Amino acid sequence: MDKDSQTVVDQLGRAVAESGLSQSAFAAALGTSASRFSTYRSGKTKPTAQFFLRARRISRALHMAHEHRIMTAPATARAIRDANDDEWAWRMLLQGRDHLRLLLRRNDGSEAAWEAAPGTTGHAGFDVLLAVLTAHEFEAAGQEPPEWTAVEPLPEPWIPEHPFLDRAEVIEQTSDYLARANVFVPARDLVTA
The missing domain is CATH 1.10.260 (434 Repressor (Amino-terminal Domain))
Structure with a gap:
């Protein structure tokens, strides 16, 4: 050689x-x-x-x-997959998304950690949601989303159980970019401090 x-x-x-x-x-x-x-x-x-x-x-x-203990797409998918319950899975999803936001604000190349395609979360809904949220964050930062975020919408609507909203209210309060992927989560449920 x-x-x-x-x-x-x-x-x-x-x-x-x-x-x-x-x-x-x-x-x-x-x-x-x-x-x-x-x-x-x-x-x-x-x-x-x-x-x-x-x-x-x-x-x-x-x-x-x-x-630096920053979550990446593979780490976020793994944390969701390993979660003991849905509440912890949601926390891991939002924590990963918040770490991505941090990296995108830095704009120093560290966001490349999120170009790494994740494995499955073990749930088709979370797989699509992770991809769509990631693409949304890259686009909001004026950057090209990673290739792995180009996913097909779910074949059936995914409307996770909500503690106090009925299905119609969840659908009504879902952002368009999520609804296009057939994922229905109220926008306020994706807000973190």
């Missing part, structure tokens, strides 16, 4: 380690398959320069987020 190819292989190995994710999770976060990423790591296939630079940028951002 020539020196440049070996450098790419070595740098991709460092990117995996720096990301704090397994190789397959890092591959998924980059939007590629574990087997395809493995061919890059072995040197059998050469990644594009764009893919290589993206891997380095996202791994650094994931590393910094982890060091």
Whole structure:
């Protein structure tokens, strides 16, 4: 293997380690398959320069987020999946969204941690909601949303149980960007201090 190819292989190995994710999770976060990423790591296939630079940028951002205890999309999805009840899942969703807002306000490249595609939350409604909220925050900050946020609307409306609003009130109080995804959550329920 020539020196440049070996450098790419070595740098991709460092990117995996720096990301704090397994190789397959890092591959998924980059939007590629574990087997395809493995061919890059072995040197059998050469990644594009764009893919290589993206891997380095996202791994650094994931590393910094982890060091500063900032939630990322993969960490938020994992926290929702591991939640013991719906209330905790909602808290994790909103905490992750608030961490994204913080990173977007910094505008120093650390928001790249949210370009990493998350695994599933274990619930189709939360998967779509996480994607739609993330896209909304990037757009509000004047930035292009990550590719993984381009999701299809749910096939059936998801209207989570509400403690004091009936279904019609929930639908009426849902923002348009959520309703287009067939997710119905009152706007005020997404407000945090």
